Amino acid sequence: MxxxxxxxVLGIETSCDExxxxxxxxxxLLANTIASSMDEHARFGGVVPEVASRAHxxxxxxxxxxxxxxxxxxxxDVDAVAVTAGPGLAGALLVGVAAAKAYAMGLGVPxxxxxxxxxxxxxxxxxxxxxxxxAIALLVSGGHSSLLLVPDVAQDVVSxxxxxxxxxxxAFDKVARVLGLPFPGGPYIDRAAREGSGTAVAFPRGKYDDxxxxxxxxxxxxxxxxxxxxxxxxxxxxxxxxxAASFQEAVVDVLTRKALQACARYDVKDLLIGGGVAANSxxxxxxxxxxDAAGVRLRVPRPGLCTDNGAMVxxxxxxxxxxxxxxxxxxxxxxxxLPITTVHV
Amino acid sequence: MxxxxxxxxxxxxxxxxxxxxxxxxxxxxxLHDGDxxxxxxxxxxxxxxxxxxxxxxxxxxxDSGVRLRDVTAIVAGTGPGPYTGLxxxxxxxxxxxTTIGAPAFGVCTLDAIAYATGQTGQTGEIDGPxxxxxxxxxxxxxxxxxxxxxxxxxxxxxxxPDDLPPDLPVVGAGARMYAETIGADRVAxxxxxxxxxxxxxxxxxxxxxxxEEAAELAEMPDGRIDSVEKARxxxxxxxxxxxxxxxxxxxxxxxxxxxxx
Numbered sequence: 001m002x003x004x005x006x007x008x009v010l011g012i013e014t015s016c017d018e019x020x021x022x023x024x025x026x027x028x029l030l031a032n033t034i035a036s037s038m039d040e041h042a043r044f045g046g047v048v049p050e051v052a053s054r055a056h057x058x059x060x061x062x063x064x065x066x067x068x069x070x071x072x073x074x075x076x077d078v079d080a081v082a083v084t085a086g087p088g089l090a091g092a093l094l095v096g097v098a099a100a101k102a103y104a105m106g107l108g109v110p111x112x113x114x115x116x117x118x119x120x121x122x123x124x125x126x127x128x129x130x131x132x133x134x135a136i137a138l139l140v141s142g143g144h145s146s147l148l149l150v151p152d153v154a155q156d157v158v159s160x161x162x163x164x165x166x167x168x169x170x171a172f173d174k175v176a177r178v179l180g181l182p183f184p185g186g187p188y189i190d191r192a193a194r195e196g197s198g199t200a201v202a203f204p205r206g207k208y209d210d211x212x213x214x215x216x217x218x219x220x221x222x223x224x225x226x227x228x229x230x231x232x233x234x235x236x237x238x239x240x241x242x243x244a245a246s247f248q249e250a251v252v253d254v255l256t257r258k259a260l261q262a263c264a265r266y267d268v269k270d271l272l273i274g275g276g277v278a279a280n281s282x283x284x285x286x287x288x289x290x291x292d293a294a295g296v297r298l299r300v301p302r303p304g305l306c307t308d309n310g311a312m313v314x315x316x317x318x319x320x321x322x323x324x325x326x327x328x329x330x331x332x333x334x335x336x337x338l339p340i341t342t343v344h345v
Numbered sequence: 346m347x348x349x350x351x352x353x354x355x356x357x358x359x360x361x362x363x364x365x366x367x368x369x370x371x372x373x374x375x376l377h378d379g380d381x382x383x384x385x386x387x388x389x390x391x392x393x394x395x396x397x398x399x400x401x402x403x404x405x406x407x408d409s410g411v412r413l414r415d416v417t418a419i420v421a422g423t424g425p426g427p428y429t430g431l432x433x434x435x436x437x438x439x440x441x442x443t444t445i446g447a448p449a450f451g452v453c454t455l456d457a458i459a460y461a462t463g464q465t466g467q468t469g470e471i472d473g474p475x476x477x478x479x480x481x482x483x484x485x486x487x488x489x490x491x492x493x494x495x496x497x498x499x500x501x502x503x504x505x506p507d508d509l510p511p512d513l514p515v516v517g518a519g520a521r522m523y524a525e526t527i528g529a530d531r532v533a534x535x536x537x538x539x540x541x542x543x544x545x546x547x548x549x550x551x552x553x554x555x556x557e558e559a560a561e562l563a564e565m566p567d568g569r570i571d572s573v574e575k576a577r578x579x580x581x582x583x584x585x586x587x588x589x590x591x592x593x594x595x596x597x598x599x600x601x602x603x604x605x606x
Binding site: 043045060061064095098103105177178222225230330333 | 394395396400403413428429433436438439441444445589594595597601604605
């Protein structure tokens with residue numbers, strides 16, 4: 001429900017390759033504009049930090065302009081500016097932080113430097129309303145794989161576990177390369193997997209029964225490569241669809257298993273999934289099945305809000321404004337390894 | 346913004362320039378009123394451009410008693426310089442200019458260093474041609490050759506210090522870092538750019554521009570080549586875009602590495 005007395009927050013996100021600018025009024029989404037440099041990275045098989053940083057500088061002003069136009073607002077309507085202060089690529093983050101400081105200083109409005117991961121949680125409010133307190137959040141992307149306990153997204157986020165090596169999305173990218181699929185691998189593996197069987201190959205599930213809420217995907221990625229190489233060495237055909245489906249099944253099996261273990265362990269009845277990998281169709285299906293079986297309510301924002309975007313930053317900014325949190329000073333750094341326990345800086 | 350004259354060829358008569366540069370280890374900001382540098386703040390810290398710039402801007406505004414919205418032009422050094430710091434200044438200039446509806450311009454950082462050598466009474470005054478060299482990291486320097494304080498003859502380029510043209514005095518941190526290579530007797534002038542010099546240089550040029558020229562320069566153009574050529578025609582002022590001189594480090598990968606022997 002949009003109320004005209006709620007603050008208009010401009011959110012800026014530049015932690016990786018997407019220049020994201022979002023505008024919210026309270027928790028009503030007004031604009032979510034994204035310029036991606038992904039096409040420039042694809043031929044390198046991964047995001048090149050300097051390429052991303054250069055693209056952010058080029059794209060920022062036009063993206064802000066685009067978001068304002070989409071929202072039907074002028075810059076002077078903005079009541080607060082929120083920006084991803086970390087974690088992420090240092091040089092990329094710094095472009096967004098510099099822009100946010102300048103907009104805040106120029107407009108004379110408060111600045112909020114926020115945590116990227118907490119913003120991935122906060123964004124769900126734009127689609128599904130206020131967050132249950134507490135919630136468990138599973139954040140899975142090319143840069144992160146984390147399980148969080150979220151008593152209050154504006155003030156209190158606790159890390160329960162994270163990957164000890166590759167992020168889930170990174171494993172998708174690497175396996176896609178082994179299978180000759182393009183970068184970024186996630187959508188291509190998802191598509192290829194629809195024609196294959198998730199049980200065709202029994203790939204290993206790292207840290208499946210270790211009792212922690214951590215993840216490991218490096219061994220899985222290597223196992224897939226070994227399996228493919230062995231078939232090729234033997235002159236046997238490799239079913240891309242079966243390998244993709246079996247790999248994907250291993251990833252989403254571990255992710256959903258640990259997410260529901262977290263719900264059980266902390267007696268929390270609400271699970272939220274965010275991050276780019278949350279767009280994976282099999283993850284959504286399996287998570288729903290397992291949540292239904294465990295009596296846990298599942299919240300997954302639509303794909304456009306799962307991948308990196310500015311609206312998620314604006315959404316968390318709106319929480320901070322509402323909670324009366326002190327704004328950030330104009331000398332905040334961009335912190336590439338900002339811990340999740342620091343929701344705002 | 347103040348304009349004088351009438352009709353065609355209307356020229357800027359009143360300038361209040363906020364200038365800053367983050368293309369070297371110095372984070373420097375200044376305010377210039379068309380005649381003088383009213384306030385300046387410079388801190389040398391190669392790793393904290395992102396943290397230091399906005400407070401430095403606030404500081405010079407406070408010291409000069411000027412409100413941001415009264416500034417008529419924003420000018421940022423366009424480098425060349427280490428990219429992460431460089432982008433802080435240019436991003437700030439672009440965003441800040443949008444909020445106050447003023448134009449943002451870029452000036453080559455080496456030009457600002459060169460300009461400081463021609464300021465009478467300044468230490469490091471140089472008579473005759475010279476080079477400006479700054480640290481480009483990777484054992485290289487960004488450099489340019491000047492006929493005098495306001496005339497760039499060659500560059501900016503990026504090269505190894507021992508490939509610099511011989512004999513001429515060398516101004517800037519690049520000279521000091523590689524004094525042994527180029528010869529200690531060639532080291533001259535200021536080490537870092539000052540936003541005061543940048544602002545003075547820009548204010549002088551702005552005062553000579555027509556309204557149309559100022560508007561054209563300040564735009565973030567789609568056609569980069571056009572605007573660069575236009576900037577050359579009109580002298581040192583250009584759009585607030587970075588001078589990188591190197592491509593990003595990135596290699597197109599070959600086939601995936603085998604995991605089995």
